Amino acid sequence: GELDLALAVFVPDAPGLRRERLFTDGFVCLVRRDHPHVRRRLTLRQFVRLPHVLISTTGTGPSPVDQQLAAQGLRRRIALRIRYFLAAPMVVATSDLVLTAPRRLGEAFARHFDLELHEPPLDLQPFTVEQCWHERYDADPAHRWLRERVLAAAEG
Numbered sequence: 001g002e003l004d005l006a007l008a009v010f011v012p013d014a015p016g017l018r019r020e021r022l023f024t025d026g027f028v029c030l031v032r033r034d035h036p037h038v039r040r041r042l043t044l045r046q047f048v049r050l051p052h053v054l055i056s057t058t059g060t061g062p063s064p065v066d067q068q069l070a071a072q073g074l075r076r077r078i079a080l081r082i083r084y085f086l087a088a089p090m091v092v093a094t095s096d097l098v099l100t101a102p103r104r105l106g107e108a109f110a111r112h113f114d115l116e117l118h119e120p121p122l123d124l125q126p127f128t129v130e131q132c133w134h135e136r137y138d139a140d141p142a143h144r145w146l147r148e149r150v151l152a153a154a155e156g
Contacts, residue, residue, distance in 0.1 A: 003133075004133065004137065004143065004146075005131055005132070005133050005137075005143070005146060005147065005150070006131070006132045006133070007022070007129060007130070007131050007132075007150070008129070008130060008132060009127050009128070009129055009130075010127075011130065011132045016134050016135045016136070017132055017133075017134065017135070018132065018133050018134070018135055018137075018138065019130045019131070019132045020130060020131050020132075020147065020151065021128055021129075021130055022128075022129045022130060022131055022150070022151060022154035022155075023104075023128070023129055023154050023155070024126050024127065024128045024129075025102045025103050025104050025126060025127060025129065026102075026103045026124065026126045026127075027064075027065070027100055027101065027102060027103060027106075027120050027124045028100070028101060028102075028103045028106035028107070028117050028118070028119070028120065029042050029047070029098055029099065029100050029101075029106075029117070029118040029119070029120050030089070030092050030098070030099045030100075030101060030106050030109060030110065030115045030116065030117060030118070031092065031096075031097075031098055031099075031115065031116055031118065032092060032093050032094070032095070032096070032114060032115060032116070033114045033115060033116050034114075035096060035116070036096065037050060037096070038050075038098075038116070038118065041118060041119070041121075042098070042118040042119070042120070042121055043121055044074075044121035044122070046121075047076060047098065047120070047121045047122070048069065048074050048075065048076050048077075049077075050076075050077070050096065050097075050098050051077050051078075051079035051080075051096065051097050051098070052076050052077060052078050052079060052080075052097060052098045052099070052100070053078075053079065053080045053081075053082060053088055053091050053092060053095075053097040053098070053099050054078045054080070054081045054082070055082060055083070055084075055085055055088050055099070055101065056081050056082070056083060057083050058083075063100075064124060064125070064127075065100050065120070065122065065124065068122045068123065068124060069122065072122075079097055080097065085101075085105060088101065088109070089109035089112070089113040089115060090113070092109075092113070092115060093113040093114055093115055100120055100124075102127075129154070131147060131150050131151070133147070
């Protein structure tokens, strides 16, 4: 009863919980356009040696990137951990930090900031973003309208 609608990557099953797929996305790495150490592509060696900014809304826990690196016996150097997605491109554009972000977000950042996109040098699995709500809202016309608008925005 605290939330009308949640947009999430992973929501465990719960009684009465409804969910709808919005989109599937992957990852991209971003660096400033004139980065002194990254040219045509970002290698795994560069990736683990360069400092990173990590977007972490909770402020704790390993990311999928760090889990993938750990599986290979590697670690990256997190120089800055921030909670806000919109702060990340400004930090990357004015530093030598690397940001690994969802592709859709990274492409938007690159259009508005002087950033280059690079494929991650890791096999990062795509993820699905869903909208979730309690079944008591299924028949509510206003709630249905909201879910339809969210779906249309995700598709557009």
